[in-house]
Structure formats: C-alpha cells, structure tokens
Amino acid sequence: MTRLLKDCLVGNARTTMLATVSPSAEFSNETLSTLRFATQAASVALKPKVNIDPFLELVNSKSIFSNSLSVICKMMV
Structure with a gap:
C-alpha cells in the first residue's frame, strides 16, 4: 500500500482517503x-x-x- 501511495505521501500533494466498513x-x-x-x-x-x-530563483538572485x-x-560617487 505504501508503494502505491508513495507519490501522494511526499511533497505537497493533497490526498483524501476514505475507509469504508461493513456493519x-x-x-x-x-472492518477492524x-x-x-x-x-x-x-x-x-x-x-x-x-x-x-x-x-x-535565478531572476531574483540577478535582481x-x-x-x-x-x-x-x-557609494563610490
């Protein structure tokens, strides 16, 4: 399961999980x-x-x- 969800559990992804159970x-x-x-x-x-x-980032550093x-x-003048 972790392998399947790897991309969802790292970085900035929003992940919704839904657990369905039976009465x-x-x-x-x-269910347990x-x-x-x-x-x-x-x-x-x-x-x-x-x-x-x-x-x-490069543009900002050059600026x-x-x-x-x-x-x-x-200051030199």
Missing part, C-alpha cells in the same frame, strides 16, 4: 483491519515545502545582485 458481523475482521489502517493513515504527518521555480551593484556604485 455485518460477517466482515468484522475486515480497515479501521486500524485508517487510524494509522490519519496520524501521518507531512512536511510540505514551497516549490521554487529555478528560473524565478538582488544588480541592486547591490547599484548601491555600491552610488
């Missing part, structure tokens, strides 16, 4: 197993991170460099 005594073992799994799945804590576009260079030039 029938015939399926009590399956499903409820245990749902409890474990609900306790999974993710650490989302901001996706940064490498191109925008910061340009501004710094401009300030240095003004």
Whole structure:
C-alpha cells in the first residue's frame, strides 16, 4: 500500500482517503483491519515545502545582485 501511495505521501500533494466498513458481523475482521489502517493513515504527518521555480530563483538572485551593484556604485560617487 505504501508503494502505491508513495507519490501522494511526499511533497505537497493533497490526498483524501476514505475507509469504508461493513456493519455485518460477517466482515468484522475486515472492518477492524480497515479501521486500524485508517487510524494509522490519519496520524501521518507531512512536511510540505514551497516549490521554487529555478528560473524565478535565478531572476531574483540577478535582481538582488544588480541592486547591490547599484548601491555600491552610488557609494563610490
């Protein structure tokens, strides 16, 4: 199951899980197993991170460099 959900459990994905159970005594073992799994799945804590576009990061760094260079030039005058 973890292998199937790997892409949903990392990064910034939003994942919804639905556990369905049966009120029938015939399926009590399956129902209990499903409820245990749902409890474990609900306790999974993710650490989302901001996706940064490498191109925008480069543009921002060049802009910061340009501004710094401009300030240095003004200080020299």
